[in-house]
Amino acid sequence: MEAVPSSIAGAMLSSLFDYIFERLFASSEFLNFARLNKWKNLLPKIRAILDDAEDKQTVSRAVKLWLSDLKDIAYDAEDIIDEIATNALRRRILGETQMTGIGSKVCRFFPNCFTGLNLSSVKFSARMGSKIEDITVRFEGMVEIMNALNFFVRSGEGRLERVRYGLRSTSSLVDESRVYGLGMDKDEIFQRLMYVEIGEIGVVCVVGMGGMGKTTLAQLVYNDEKVENLFELRVWVCVSEDFDVVRVTKILLQSVTKEGCRHSQGDLNSLQLQLRDVLSGKKFLIVLDDVWNENYERWDVLLRPLLAGAAGSKVLVTTRSEGVAFIMSKCGGYHLQALSDDDCLSIFASHALGASNFDGHPTLKGVGEEIVKKCKGLPLAAKILGGLLRGKVNDDEWKNMLRRKIWDLLEERGGIIPALKLSYHHLPSHLKRCFAYCAILPKGYEFDKNELVLLWMAEGLIGQAPEEKQVWDKGLAYFHDLLSRCFFQRSNSNKTLFVMHDLINDLAQSVAGEICFHFEDNSGDKLPASIKKLRHLSFTRCQYDIFRRFEVFDRAKSLRTFIALPIDTSSSTASCYLSKDVLQELVAELRYLRVLCLNGYRINKLPNSIGHLEHLSEDATAYW
Structure with missing residues (x-):
């Protein structure tokens, strides 16, 4: 069965639409493509009903599937915008280099870029025109379905999230x-x-x-x-x-x-x-x-x-x-810091067994301890999981809970998951995409803030500015904003590094849906339902990585991110080996790739075909 994005994926889609629309009006290079004018009419119509669609997908599978398809089209549209912007930059560079007499050197570096400028421009325009027309037809199809689904436009400045979640109420009483x-x-x-x-x-x-x-x-x-x-x-x-x-x-x-x-x-x-x-x-x-x-x-x-x-x-x-x-x-x-596992275990036991310990059910203690570890010190999670097992003292029922994902368990009961989703919905649009991108980081991964900001920059999530330092400063501000809102926290083992709580990581994955994926050796049965929709891929390095490990991602032609983790800027620590077939047969075919991080591998030479990946960002090359 096809996986359907969660009920908060639409919020990220709204921010993506805002970004695309902003790009369409931001630069003059898009004026040469008259077909894009249709987008300027279609996108606001779709954007206007996304808030309502996001609410309705909680009860309508048809709406969920519509949003899933719409997100895929939106990313394809963004790819086209990037191609047009990259081509404009290429032509601008050529004009400058021809004036300075170094055009031949640049042409040798980009073998396909600058030969026969007029002819290549005509071919490019024709190719882009065909792609734009295809996306336009798909957008028009989504509008037809949209009209049939009877959405309505929300009035006012954004919606009040309490419409969906209810206005939270607490009292001073406590047990x-x-x-x-x-x-x-x-x-x-x-x-x-x-x-x-x-x-x-x-x-x-x-x-x-x-x-x-x-x-x-x-x-x-x-x-x-x-x-x-x-x-x-x-x-x-x-x-x-x-x-x-x-x-x-x-x-x-x-x-x-x-x-x-x-x-x-x-x-x-x-x-x-x-x-x-x-x-x-x-x-x-x-x-x-x-x-x-x-x-x-x-x-x-x-x-x-x-x-x-x-x-x-x-x-x-x-x-x-x-x-x-x-x-x-x-x-x-x-x-307020996370609780110890012992304190979480007491909370869990009090709600599951009505006692602060397992003296009355000693056979359940081992399983209970393993369940509580999933809470990562979050008392509300321990309370909810304990409540799910209230009155159940069968070993199999407890073991069944242990096997399930904590996010799925908590989402069934409510409480903490709406609370986390509400935190996400309160983020401004620009932070929603940056946070969703963090779904490529595995649980427990300790990261340097500079690494993450560089990745955001390479992906174009920070926006543009006259000077690179301005973009960098803006990226750091984005990071500290997410940190101040408790989406990140400092690592206990190294105060210079940061980490996401496991449930915050689950939230990022829920937001990102099928566009982000972290690949482990043991995750072969958990691949995205649609590899073709995948945009950002990270994976944990193995000692010897052969092509067969990555073969399934050969269908992910729209990948923008290909990152080996952990990211380590010290090349002296490189001790892993990557088959050259991965570079030649997989990576070199990823024409939309923006970030390529292969640090940690002993790679002496990159294939020439990597030079054809014209979307690779300078911000990403620091990791090579």
């Missing part, structure tokens, strides 16, 4: 008997709450990826007896994605006064005046749970009535974004 591993974190937060900041409201931010236990930690602190004695007033507000200052102010006022209906009306000014009067001179603790807002002005407005509180008043914030922490707190955030 402390099922909480493990947060004792030291709780003590640290309490110490920060005790610190009195003169003349301002102290803000403490807890930062961590979805499912890490931020809300649970805030609940523990909120209900601690010492905290109750420390503050005259305590208020809990679940903010979620909708940082509406009026809504949050109403909740604060209703919670403090215990008079819900009376304060349900009124404009922001009257609400804030009332809240200021109620809080005046009182020492309070306000918990703002699950904050996404990175708009300083909104935070500044919300803060104004809180300044009337007594010295020592505090606001405790939980968020997935370090950017939120920097906006709301001058001290930055407190980063």
